[in-house]
Amino acid sequence: MLPEHQELLGRLTRQRLNIELSGDQIAKFSIYADRLVEWNEKVNLTSITEPEEIILKHFVDSLALLSLVQGKRLADIGTGAGFPGIPLKILLPEVEVYLVDSLAKRLDFLETVIKELKLTKVQTVHARAEDFARDPHYRETFDCVTSRAVARLPVLLEYAVPLLKKGGYFLAAKGSQAQEEVMESKKALTVLGLRSKILNSLIWELKPSTGLLSWWRKRHQLPPLIPARQALPERSL
Structure with missing residues (x-):
């Protein structure tokens, strides 16, 4: 990133x-953004390639x-080009x-970024979301699960919640249809044993973008048949 873009990143994170x-x-x-643009020429990682939009939307x-x-243990499912997992890792x-x-x-790209940024305690996993959620090595071992994947919230919940320890949290960052998706997800509360909260809306200055964060806390263990859905759709943001 150019110096002015680095300044913009620092200003937006500070102000917002x-x-x-x-x-x-x-x-x-800055290195992450540069590698994202470079790799995107040969691998479909994202439709967002302008520096200002990478800063804002990623x-x-x-x-x-x-x-x-x-x-101390977080899973980012459907991570794509590493969002939100790698930005969170840089600060945590x-x-x-x-x-x-x-x-x-995509994982080849992430491995390159991880190595160049000298990030530790981070692993890539080549798996579909529902297979990862059923794997006994990972199931109910995470304190926090995140996702920005383009799937409806009821689907994401079915993949994310089996990964959580009792008392763990699923954090979903959704777009303009977030409120509608939260309403759709009410039936999942009893089945998946969740408490939920709409945390806050995000309204940005640049190229107006709105989003909503939702918070879901797991209250009890789940039967092994969950998740029952098919895999997350392929996507790039």
Whole structure:
């Protein structure tokens, strides 16, 4: 990223999220953005390639979850190009992060970024979301699960909640239809054993974008038949 874009990232995170990025963190985001654009020429990672939009819709949107992350073990399902998992990892070096995606080429990109940014305690997992959620090695082992994947919230809940420990949290960052999706998800509350809360709406200055964060806490264990749905759709944001 150019110096003016680095300044924009620092200003937006400070003004909108009350996050003061260090010089080292800004440098990591700058490298991340550059590699994203480079790799996107050969691998379909994202439709967002302008520096201002990468900052706003990928970096700042991802960091909006930062204050909500609890515990030491996080899974980002349908991570795609690493959002929100890698931005969160840059600011939370002590948290163990698993980046889960079904497309190997995306994971190749993430491995390159992880190595170049010298990130530790982060793993990539080549798996479909529903297979990952059924794997006994991972099931009910995470304190927090995140996702920005383009699937309806009821589907995401069915994939995310089996991964959580009792008392764990699922954080979903959704777009303009968020309120509608939350209403659709009410039936899932009893089945999946959840308490929910709409946290806040996000309205940004640049190229107006709205989003909504929802918070879901797991209250009890789930039967092994959950999840029962098919895999997350392939997507790039």
